[in-house]
Amino acid sequence: MSGADQIDVKRKPTPRVRKPRADSARNRQLLIDAAKAAFAEVGLNVSLEEIARRAGVGIGTLYRHFPTREAVVEAVYRREVEQLAEAVPQLLETWPAGEALHKWMHLFIDYIATKRLIAPSLGAAVARKSTLHTTSVELITGAISTLVGRAIASGAVRKDIDPSDLLRAMVGVSYGNPDAGWQASARRLIDILMDGLRRKSR
Amino acid sequence: MSGADQIDVKRKPTPRVRKPRADSARNRQLLIDAAKAAFAEVGLNVSLEEIARRAGVGIGTLYRHFPTREAVVEAVYRREVEQLAEAVPQLLETWPAGEALHKWMHLFIDYIATKRLIAPSLGAAVARKSTLHTTSVELITGAISTLVGRAIASGAVRKDIDPSDLLRAMVGVSYGNPDAGWQASARRLIDILMDGLRRKSR
DNA sequence: TAATATACGGAGGTAGCCTCCGTTTTGCAA
DNA sequence: TTGCAAAACGGAGGCTACCTCCGTATATTA
Numbered sequence: 001m002s003g004a005d006q007i008d009v010k011r012k013p014t015p016r017v018r019k020p021r022a023d024s025a026r027n028r029q030l031l032i033d034a035a036k037a038a039f040a041e042v043g044l045n046v047s048l049e050e051i052a053r054r055a056g057v058g059i060g061t062l063y064r065h066f067p068t069r070e071a072v073v074e075a076v077y078r079r080e081v082e083q084l085a086e087a088v089p090q091l092l093e094t095w096p097a098g099e100a101l102h103k104w105m106h107l108f109i110d111y112i113a114t115k116r117l118i119a120p121s122l123g124a125a126v127a128r129k130s131t132l133h134t135t136s137v138e139l140i141t142g143a144i145s146t147l148v149g150r151a152i153a154s155g156a157v158r159k160d161i162d163p164s165d166l167l168r169a170m171v172g173v174s175y176g177n178p179d180a181g182w183q184a185s186a187r188r189l190i191d192i193l194m195d196g197l198r199r200k201s202r
Numbered sequence: 203m204s205g206a207d208q209i210d211v212k213r214k215p216t217p218r219v220r221k222p223r224a225d226s227a228r229n230r231q232l233l234i235d236a237a238k239a240a241f242a243e244v245g246l247n248v249s250l251e252e253i254a255r256r257a258g259v260g261i262g263t264l265y266r267h268f269p270t271r272e273a274v275v276e277a278v279y280r281r282e283v284e285q286l287a288e289a290v291p292q293l294l295e296t297w298p299a300g301e302a303l304h305k306w307m308h309l310f311i312d313y314i315a316t317k318r319l320i321a322p323s324l325g326a327a328v329a330r331k332s333t334l335h336t337t338s339v340e341l342i343t344g345a346i347s348t349l350v351g352r353a354i355a356s357g358a359v360r361k362d363i364d365p366s367d368l369l370r371a372m373v374g375v376s377y378g379n380p381d382a383g384w385q386a387s388a389r390r391l392i393d394i395l396m397d398g399l400r401r402k403s404r
Numbered sequence: 405t406a407a408t409a410t411a412c413g414g415a416g417g418t419a420g421c422c423t424c425c426g427t428t429t430t431g432c433a434a
Numbered sequence: 435t436t437g438c439a440a441a442a443c444g445g446a447g448g449c450t451a452c453c454t455c456c457g458t459a460t461a462t463t464a
Binding site for chain 1: 450451452453454455456460461462463
Binding site for chain 1: 409410411412413414
């Protein structure tokens with residue numbers, strides 16, 4: 001390699017030497033937009049190649065930005081998930097803790113409803129203990145944990161609830177057939193679950 | 203509409219002219235065995251080609267017997283599912299209807315536990331309104347419907363329960379991370395759900 | 405403007421899916 | 435038995451998607 005290394009005048013501990021390239025950022029955005037559209041139109045199984053094509057970039061570029069298919073989905077739905085998480089404080093201000101939890105669970109269904117596709121990948125992400133980074137899953141987990149914690153503290157629900165259990169149930173409840181009725185069904189289950197939660201101990 | 207049939211000396215309404223070929227039946231069995239082993243060892247994503255190889259048959263043969271990957275899984279787990287369905291009458295004899303339902307739900311978890319792989323494909327099958335034939339899903343649906351019906355009739359649980367809702371919840375509850383704790387988590391949720399079910403109306 | 409870190413693109417190797425059709429096997433009738 | 439047609443087999447091959455690799459292009463910085 002280059003012998004000049006020995007001098008090493010300016011070693012940067014933070015290699016944040018340059019600012020990120022503009023084209024990179026732009027392409028990333030193009031990819032996310034294209035992916036969103038493609039997922040909606042074609043389904044969760046669109047080939048990554050098609051997404052790249054729609055975005056007008058090469059497949060290599062897609063892979064550089066998102067090493068896995070999951071990463072693409074993650075990027076697409078992060079925003080929605082953030083909104084779900086952001087709803088928590090407001091709910092807690094406005095309602096008693098038990099109600100806040102309940103309402104949030106319904107909100108969850110609404111979101112899943114609009115972006116149906118999120119469920120499978122959320123499920124998958126819950127399945128593998130996903131990455132170390134802050135994934136959408138963690139955002140959600142945080143949200144529901146807060147709500148459950150409050151609800152328990154206020155005595156509105158039983159104490160032996162593991163928030164991630166609950167998340168899993170909700171994913172499960174909204175995972176399933178694309179019938180017209182699925183949403184109603186999910187709501188019914190949420191309500192039943194909530195009734196179960198309210199039984200203090202048993 | 204069968205008035206003309208009288209002439210018709212030997213019309214076979216059942217074209218069961220020949221008995222099914224022996225090699226066909228044998229290969230089918232070989233395939234199912236191979237698939238079972240392969241799923242267990244490699245995972246649900248084994249290539250169908252590998253399954254055929256293990257069974258010692260050509261890929262074409264596999265496809266002739268099972269047109270889709272789902273069909274393979276279906277065949278493999280039908281037996282387990284049948285056992286689940288068969289447990290119903292006995293449970294109903296031995297326990298009050300509410301308890302029977304509750305116990306069966308736990309049994310479900312047990313089964314899923316031993317054959318973890320069934321969950322994803324059950325989920326998938328519930329998702330697409332699967333085939334017209336009697337699938338495993340329908341067996342399960344029948345089982346849970348019976349239990350729920352009895353439980354409702356006996357007044358043990360609320361009336362507004364859709365059995366397939368419940369099935370979906372159970373699949374969801376057992377769908378998810380392969381952690382050691384998943385099973386306990388699933389059981390907790392089942393119990394909570396059951397508590398919810400017991401609230402008559404609200 | 406030159407130098408260089410950064411990003412791009414897409415060809416190409418790999419693998420799984422599924423179909424199609426020539427060959428083989430099996431059941432049945434004579 | 436034997437002959438033959440129906441039934442089943444096998445696997446080559448076409449297709450599509452995945453993902454990597456590296457020569458080329460471009461944005462930044464000095």
